[in-house]
Amino acid sequence: MSEALLRVRLRPTMLSDLDFVHQVEVDSHNLPFITPWERTQHEGAVRFPDFRHFIVECGEHFASAGFVILQGCRSPHRSVELKRIVLQPKGLGYGRACVRLLKRIAFRDLHAHRFWLDVKSLNRRALALYASEGFVEEGRLRESVRVSSDLADGYDTLVVMSMLDREYEARVALGDEDG
Template sequence: MSEVTEGIITQSSAVRFRQAALGDLDYIVETEHAEENAKYVIPWPREEHAKLLNTDNTKHFIVETADGGKNAGFVIVSGLKNPFQEIEFLRIIMAEKGRGYGRQTVRLLQSWAFKELGAHRAWLDVKDYNDRARYLYKSEGFVEEGHIRECIKNGDSYESLIILGILEHEYFALNK
């Protein structure tokens, strides 16, 4: 990675999103399956990521530091063809934690979704015990919309999801 700007989708002063390619799949799978991340998502096999890598409706982006010097994580965005202008932040997974990249990524995702794509609503789900992520999303304007109880089987137990969303007018009211 260097100062190359090819494939850059959007950027802020802290991070930028680069269109993921087949060559990024090892990084994506490794980051998602890392112990500190895997417990908060349902990790996909490489084939699932490859199938959805860059379709009309779903995109994978590598989150890089703004100078392109280092990968900080990846995101998957879905709903790009949704006729109701609803975007899902399917994955927000940071390899670099505690450096503010997650917050900057959420802000950049929101800006891109509402300002560039013209989304009406953006949403995501989070496991109910992922307090760090829930706090971050709520501090960036997401509202808890629902609790899907025991919908994921993990070993011998079930886990629950919290649905969080933000509407276009809520985003713009917070970002005047």
């Protein structure tokens, strides 16, 4: 995994990156799994200190490949949310490398006690990734998000998953993290 981590880095999103963020967000491969934000929401996340909004850069030349948003970075409860992760290249290991970087940021830099996320149940690939990276399912918010596309119109369930600081440290001790 170390080699993949060398090919993935995060840099703070600039306002000049928001056209790229929008493009990735509305890409037909990503749209079924997220609810796109308005530009003003992304501007707020770039500016507001409780958020960390990053551009994901991947590959040999660190080309922009997506973005991530962390929320709750100043939470008095030390509960940081992985609000959004959206990548364009699929199946190359960048998602896993990115999740590992985000865990390190959450637990080492932001001193989170709890790092959590929610993911649509139809996003099987992401569910499997998060489980394999040590996130534990906490519960389900049944039919809580509207899904509307050319193929379907209905509702999907959100799966809430989290990792605690002691679980992360145990993974580091076992060599399951690059911590």
